[in-house]
Each structure stands twice: as structure tokens, then as C-alpha cells.
Amino acid sequence: MENGKRDRDDMEVQTAPRKPRVLLAASGSVAAIKFGNLCHCFAEWAEVRAVVSKSSLHFLDRLSLPREVTLYTDEDEWSSWNRIGDPVLHIELRRWADVMVIAPLSANTLAKIAGGLCDNLLTCIVRAWDYSKPVFVAPAMNTLMWNNPFTERHLCSLDELGVTLIPPIKKRLACGDYGNGAMAEPSLIYSTVRLFWESQSLVRFRAVSKRWNSLLNNKSFINKHLSLSRPHFILLTKSKIYSIDIIDQRVTLRELHSSCRDSNLQYSRITTCDELLFCKYPPFHSKMETALWSPCLRQANLIKLYSVGKEFNAFGLGYDNSGPQKVHKLLLYHPPQVAAIYECASHVLRYINAPYEVRMPEIDRRSHVSLYGNLYWIDYNLQTGEYFIQSFEFTREIFKPFCLLPLQDNHCLNELRLAVWKGDRFSLLKQKFLRRKIEIWVTKNKIDDKEEVVWINFMTLTTTNLPNLFHKKCGVSYFIYDKTLFMCCGDDEASHPCIYIVKGDVCNKIQIGYGQITLIPHIKKRLACGDYGNGAMAEPSLIYSTVKTLLGVGGASAKCWNKFKP
Ligand SMILES: Cc1cc2nc3c(=O)[nH]c(=O)nc-3n(C[C@H](O)[C@H](O)[C@H](O)COP(=O)(O)O)c2cc1C
Incomplete structure (x- = not known):
């Protein structure tokens, strides 16, 4: 009798679907004060573990995390390892998790991930990540940091890895400035990840439950989510x-x-x-x-x-x-x-x-x-x-x-x-x-x-x-967007690819493939150390005339243009 019961229990353990395992991570942005709230959102639905960077600990309150959520820091990475053969924490966590969510993602951690750096527990997990499993990031930073060209460059690298961006929102920031860069609300981060997770498993089925069926046929649900999608060309x-x-x-x-x-x-x-x-x-x-x-x-x-x-x-x-x-x-x-x-x-x-x-x-x-x-x-x-x-x-x-x-x-x-x-x-x-x-x-x-x-x-x-x-x-x-004509011209023998942005009687031409940083090549001459060769800075007069010419032309182009409104 006793054995029979155990068998049944074992069977139940094996067949019950387990909860998704979500690894939540926070890096050093003021938005880390919301990390406890984020953990609470997820803990109701998933098994949650938390990883935080050293800087994030200035903002987050450990006591705000749900009791069942274990928090890991850089110290744990080293204290849990003593000798060869001991488990390595970042590898264990990477194996354990089904999904990783980094919220908030600081400018620093974003740059490190984009460059493949791994000098703490959080970035080691990302560096070891299996990208067939989803990763979500919710950046949070000051508007000036968000608008800096590095951000876009780094986000492009994350996009290539298959990381999903939960974009920041516009609001009054902690520093008092108003603008884009605030972390998306924890509830939105949670619903984005959950919707993604559940739709992943849904696509395998031909039939879905009544509730899902009515949701997927609900026009206002579809319109609400479609309205979040942006024009792409x-x-x-x-x-x-x-x-x-x-x-x-x-x-x-x-x-x-x-x-x-x-x-x-x-x-x-x-x-x-x-x-x-x-x-x-x-x-x-x-x-x-x-x-x-x-x-x-x-x-x-x-x-x-x-x-x-x-x-x-x-x-x-x-x-x-x-x-x-x-x-x-x-x-x-x-x-x-x-x-x-x-x-x-x-x-x-x-x-x-x-x-x-x-x-x-x-x-x-x-x-x-x-x-x-x-x-x-x-x-x-x-x-x-x-x-x-x-x-x-x-x-x-x-x-x-x-x-x-x-x-x-x-x-x-x-x-x-x-x-x-x-x-x-x-x-x-x-x-x-x-x-x-x-x-x-x-x-x-x-x-x-x-x-x-x-x-x-x-x-x-x-x-x-x-x-x-x-x-x-x-x-x-x-394409036409907001009464503005965007005309994309591919490259040919005579010209580089470019986009013309035309509004009213103003036409801006943006060449693609040219960053905002222009290289003024160094020259060959006898160097300070006595050697002869390449490596000396161009003459100041040449630097001056290059910059003057570029500015005269109307500015160099970049991959991203703030405010296209002429
Ligand atoms: C008060 C304060 C607030 C900060 N807020 C942010 C922020 O919102 N976003 C950000 O990217 N960096 C912010 N920083 C800078 C980061 O904390 C800093 O770049 C740090 O090195 C990030 O480390 P981490 O990415 O390893 O967590 C802030 C710094 C201070 C002192």
C-alpha cells in the first residue's frame, strides 16, 4: 500500500509540467529599486532566482525580494568554489534557467555584453548563455546615455545574439531630467516575457483552450498589441x-x-x-x-x-x-x-x-x-x-x-x-x-x-x-511616415547607399556606413622615439581642413538620427 502510494506520487511528479525557470538579473541603475517588485511579479508564475551586480546593491533592497527567491552576488561565485571539480555558479545558473531577464540593464552592463566581457557573475552567465533560450533586457539609463550612439551600436550586437529588447519609456527620471531612458514598468516586463513564453508553447498546438481562443480572437486585444508594433521598412x-x-x-x-x-x-x-x-x-x-x-x-x-x-x-x-x-x-x-x-x-x-x-x-x-x-x-x-x-x-x-x-x-x-x-x-x-x-x-x-x-x-x-x-x-x-518622405537609395558604381529624409522644403541626405567618427589617417615620418615609420599624427593644418570640410558638407551621418524633423 505504502509502495503503491509512492509510485503514484512519483508518477505525478514526472507528469506535472514544471514551472518555467526564470533568472532575473539587475545591474547598477537606479531602476534596481524596482527589482523586488519585479521578482514578486514573476514569482507567482515561475521559479525565480536572482543575480545582481555589485553596483545594483546600492539601489535594491534585499529584503524586498520574495522569501523563496535566492539572491546571488559576485561573492557567491567565489565562495561556492574552492577546488577543481566544484560546481561553477555561473555555469550552474545558466544550465538551470529557461529564460533570463536583465532588468534594469545599465549602460555599462549593456556595453560589456555587447563586447563579450565577463568580469562578474551576471556577465559570465550571459557570456556562457545558450541563445536558443530567450534573453530579455530592459535598459534603464539617463536620456543622454540612451541617446548616445554607443547605445544603438551595443543594442545592435545584442539583437544579433537574439536578445529581445523591452524598450525604455519616457518619463521624469531620477536625476530630474525628463526624457526617454526609464525602465519599462515591472508589470509590462513580466507580461512581455510571459506572453512570449506561453505563445512559444502555443505554436506547437493546433488547438488551444477556450480562454486563449477567445483572447486570440478578441479584436481589442489584437489591436492593443498591434498598436505597440512600430513601422518597419x-x-x-x-x-x-x-x-x-x-x-x-x-x-x-x-x-x-x-x-x-x-x-x-x-x-x-x-x-x-x-x-x-x-x-x-x-x-x-x-x-x-x-x-x-x-x-x-x-x-x-x-x-x-x-x-x-x-x-x-x-x-x-x-x-x-x-x-x-x-x-x-x-x-x-x-x-x-x-x-x-x-x-x-x-x-x-x-x-x-x-x-x-x-x-x-x-x-x-x-x-x-x-x-x-x-x-x-x-x-x-x-x-x-x-x-x-x-x-x-x-x-x-x-x-x-x-x-x-x-x-x-x-x-x-x-x-x-x-x-x-x-x-x-x-x-x-x-x-x-x-x-x-x-x-x-x-x-x-x-x-x-x-x-x-x-x-x-x-x-x-x-x-x-x-x-x-x-x-x-x-x-x-x-515610404511616407508622419508627412515625411524617406527615400532609400541602394549603392551603385557612382554613389554610396543613403537615405533622403524630405519634409516640406528641407531634404537631409544621410549616407549609410559612415559613422560619426571620422578617421584622419596618421602619417609616415621620423617619430619621437627616433624610429622612422607610420604612426605620427596628421598635421594640425590637415586636421583643421578635414573637419572644416566635413562640417561644411552638412555633418557626417550615423546609423541613427535623433529627431528627423527638419
Ligand atoms: C546615483 C547613480 C545612479 C546611476 N544610475 C544609472 C542608471 O540609471 N543607468 C545606468 O546605466 N547607469 C547608472 N549609473 C552608473 C552605473 O551605476 C555605473 O555605470 C556602474 O558601473 C554600473 O555597473 P554594473 O553595470 O556592473 O551594474 C548610476 C550611478 C550612480 C552613482
């Missing part, structure tokens, strides 16, 4: 792909690294569709491949079109939304008139009818866009001489002329670019051949099949230092 240069992010009028570039990118081969086009990037290689390159890439999930898939037989080229990506699950499809073509559909999940290829008049231009400088899973591009009616938007609907697999463009007397060499505006409308950029003036048109209403499309002239930009898009051969894309 993609910039393609010859060798790199950046995501452009705008937070509080701050423009941030983040390089996206794709595991399937062939460094010898450049993508000729990138379009976004349903959180996926469709990356197109130049037409008819020897490998006949195309890539689908999810930067969110950090996964990329190469689709080898040569394996499907004919010499197909991928034209665009979309999805069929008619079933319970989205079915992603590629529209393929083989000139002059053969079209096919490739289903990404099943790898099935099917030929489809392409009406004679439909053209799928190979080298299209005018951008293809994806909206609600359908594909749209600018086309020209040879009979009527009119420019219009052609569409391909992936659900019914049909081509359809969508609407005319608002162009009178259009010259065939005018520059036209199509983009998605506000997530559910189109915008059109038009620049007259060899003129600089740019017109931006937008559709008045949401795009749907029922309503007639009405175009309105959104803005006309006449500033003289606009680029001439006719001469830009590579990767011109644009």
Missing part, C-alpha cells in the same frame, strides 16, 4: 539589408543577417509579405534560387527553382487566405507567357493561365508590393497608353487590372514607384524625367475590391537637392 544595398525603424522620431537602421544569403550574389529585389521577406536574385542567374526569410523567427529558406524543371523565375510572394491556414505561394514565370504557382509548404508546382496582355517585367525598377496577400505592380497598356496597377490574386489565382494611375501626359521615362501606405493603402511616387520635383499620391480609402480607387495628391516636394532617381540604378524604395 526595408532597405536593400549591394551588400547589406537593413530594417529601418522609427521610434519617437528617431530613425534606426538595423542590419538583417540572413543565413541563406550568398555573399557573392546580390538580391535584386526584396518585398515584404506577411512578416516574410521575399528576396529575389537577379533574373536568370546560374543558381535559379529565391529566398524566403522571416527576420522575426530568424529563419530563411532557399527555394531552388531549377529543381522544378523549366527555367522559372520567381516574380512575387503572396498567400491564399481562404482556408483555416494561410497557404504561401510564389508566382513564377517563364517568358514570354508561361506562369505557374509554387506552393511553398507542399513544393507543388502548377501551371496557370496568364492572359496574353499580362506582362511580368523582369527588371522592374518600379517596385512590386504585396497587400492582403495579393501582389500589385505598375504596368503599361500598350493599346491605350495608360499606366495602371496590375494585380495577381493568390486565392483565386487570377490576374486583374486593378486601377489606373493618376498620371496625365506621363512620359515613359518618368520615375514611378509604388508602395503600401498606412498598411492598407497605396502611395505612388512620381518624378518627371530629369527633373527633381517629386509628387506623392495616395489612395483615399483602404484598398478593397468593392470601392473605386480615388487618388489624392498628398504632397509635392520641390526642394532642389532631391536626388535624380533616373540615375539611381539600384534599390530605390521609399
Whole structure:
């Protein structure tokens, strides 16, 4: 009887799902006074252990932590180890934890993590971390520190590691200044981590509980969380792909690294569709491949079109939304008139009818866009001489002329670019051949099949230092945000990649890849020690003239620009 009971208990122990193990860490920011509160939030849901840096102990009150939470400091790292064979605390904690949350993250610890330094218990755990397990960071620092270019550089390194940022908020800081840099509230940090954790386990299931189902179908829940997402745009240069992010009028570039990118081969086009990037290689390159890439999930898939037989080229990506699950499809073509559909999940290829008049231009400088899973591009009616938007609907697999463009007397060499505006409308950029003036048109209403499309002239930009898009051969894309035009130009033989930020009659040109620190190279001469060689500082007159020239040009560029408002 006794044994039988023990067996049952053992069984229960083995089958009951264990709580997630969360390692909470605090570094030396004043926000560490909230660490006790943070531990209380997590302790109700997870098994919690805490690690703190020496500086954080100036701010946090050990007694504010829940009794069941063990607190580890740098002293414990050394006092628990005496001889070879003893467990090493940072390795043990790294093994124990399912998730690590560093809140607050000080500027110093951020820099150390970005550089791989590990001179205390907290940073040793991070340095030994297995990045298939999630790490969250909630920075907290003075606005001046937050806005310092180092912060962005260091955050980019953390992003590359797969660390998730819980951004700071704007408020009156401990030092009295008002601005961005305060740690997110403990309740938000907790809900972010918990939502992530639970959604990770949810994605494995086809069915979820009633409560989750109603939550996931609740429009206000979805809208609330979608409203937290920020606009993201993609910039393609010859060798790199950046995501452009705008937070509080701050423009941030983040390089996206794709595991399937062939460094010898450049993508000729990138379009976004349903959180996926469709990356197109130049037409008819020897490998006949195309890539689908999810930067969110950090996964990329190469689709080898040569394996499907004919010499197909991928034209665009979309999805069929008619079933319970989205079915992603590629529209393929083989000139002059053969079209096919490739289903990404099943790898099935099917030929489809392409009406004679439909053209799928190979080298299209005018951008293809994806909206609600359908594909749209600018086309020209040879009979009527009119420019219009052609569409391909992936659900019914049909081509359809969508609407005319608002162009009178259009010259065939005018520059036209199509983009998605506000997530559910189109915008059109038009620049007259060899003129600089740019017109931006937008559709008045949401795009749907029922309503007639009405175009309105959104803005006309006449500033003289606009680029001439006719001469830009590579990767011109644009987006409108807050009545400002952001025009991204890839690099070519003649110029470096850059972003033009145009508002009213002011146009700022920002070159990418140039930091704010400019190197004035040293020179060769007899050095103070008597040796002859390189290493002497440039002459003061040269330093002076270099700085003067740079300032005269309008300032160097950086990866991040505070306040793009001209
Ligand atoms: C009163 C006071 C408040 C501070 N607040 C912050 C802060 O909010 N954020 C920050 O990054 N550094 C802050 N610092 C500086 C850090 O404590 C300092 O850089 C320290 O070396 C961080 O060490 P740690 O990253 O190892 O914890 C503050 C310093 C003092 C004296």
C-alpha cells in the first residue's frame, strides 16, 4: 500500500509540467529599486532566482525580494568554489534557467555584453548563455546615455545574439531630467516575457483552450498589441539589408543577417509579405534560387527553382487566405507567357493561365508590393497608353487590372514607384524625367475590391537637392511616415547607399556606413622615439581642413538620427 502510494506520487511528479525557470538579473541603475517588485511579479508564475551586480546593491533592497527567491552576488561565485571539480555558479545558473531577464540593464552592463566581457557573475552567465533560450533586457539609463550612439551600436550586437529588447519609456527620471531612458514598468516586463513564453508553447498546438481562443480572437486585444508594433521598412544595398525603424522620431537602421544569403550574389529585389521577406536574385542567374526569410523567427529558406524543371523565375510572394491556414505561394514565370504557382509548404508546382496582355517585367525598377496577400505592380497598356496597377490574386489565382494611375501626359521615362501606405493603402511616387520635383499620391480609402480607387495628391516636394532617381540604378524604395518622405537609395558604381529624409522644403541626405567618427589617417615620418615609420599624427593644418570640410558638407551621418524633423 505504502509502495503503491509512492509510485503514484512519483508518477505525478514526472507528469506535472514544471514551472518555467526564470533568472532575473539587475545591474547598477537606479531602476534596481524596482527589482523586488519585479521578482514578486514573476514569482507567482515561475521559479525565480536572482543575480545582481555589485553596483545594483546600492539601489535594491534585499529584503524586498520574495522569501523563496535566492539572491546571488559576485561573492557567491567565489565562495561556492574552492577546488577543481566544484560546481561553477555561473555555469550552474545558466544550465538551470529557461529564460533570463536583465532588468534594469545599465549602460555599462549593456556595453560589456555587447563586447563579450565577463568580469562578474551576471556577465559570465550571459557570456556562457545558450541563445536558443530567450534573453530579455530592459535598459534603464539617463536620456543622454540612451541617446548616445554607443547605445544603438551595443543594442545592435545584442539583437544579433537574439536578445529581445523591452524598450525604455519616457518619463521624469531620477536625476530630474525628463526624457526617454526609464525602465519599462515591472508589470509590462513580466507580461512581455510571459506572453512570449506561453505563445512559444502555443505554436506547437493546433488547438488551444477556450480562454486563449477567445483572447486570440478578441479584436481589442489584437489591436492593443498591434498598436505597440512600430513601422518597419526595408532597405536593400549591394551588400547589406537593413530594417529601418522609427521610434519617437528617431530613425534606426538595423542590419538583417540572413543565413541563406550568398555573399557573392546580390538580391535584386526584396518585398515584404506577411512578416516574410521575399528576396529575389537577379533574373536568370546560374543558381535559379529565391529566398524566403522571416527576420522575426530568424529563419530563411532557399527555394531552388531549377529543381522544378523549366527555367522559372520567381516574380512575387503572396498567400491564399481562404482556408483555416494561410497557404504561401510564389508566382513564377517563364517568358514570354508561361506562369505557374509554387506552393511553398507542399513544393507543388502548377501551371496557370496568364492572359496574353499580362506582362511580368523582369527588371522592374518600379517596385512590386504585396497587400492582403495579393501582389500589385505598375504596368503599361500598350493599346491605350495608360499606366495602371496590375494585380495577381493568390486565392483565386487570377490576374486583374486593378486601377489606373493618376498620371496625365506621363512620359515613359518618368520615375514611378509604388508602395503600401498606412498598411492598407497605396502611395505612388512620381518624378518627371530629369527633373527633381517629386509628387506623392495616395489612395483615399483602404484598398478593397468593392470601392473605386480615388487618388489624392498628398504632397509635392520641390526642394532642389532631391536626388535624380533616373540615375539611381539600384534599390530605390521609399515610404511616407508622419508627412515625411524617406527615400532609400541602394549603392551603385557612382554613389554610396543613403537615405533622403524630405519634409516640406528641407531634404537631409544621410549616407549609410559612415559613422560619426571620422578617421584622419596618421602619417609616415621620423617619430619621437627616433624610429622612422607610420604612426605620427596628421598635421594640425590637415586636421583643421578635414573637419572644416566635413562640417561644411552638412555633418557626417550615423546609423541613427535623433529627431528627423527638419
Ligand atoms: C546615483 C547613480 C545612479 C546611476 N544610475 C544609472 C542608471 O540609471 N543607468 C545606468 O546605466 N547607469 C547608472 N549609473 C552608473 C552605473 O551605476 C555605473 O555605470 C556602474 O558601473 C554600473 O555597473 P554594473 O553595470 O556592473 O551594474 C548610476 C550611478 C550612480 C552613482
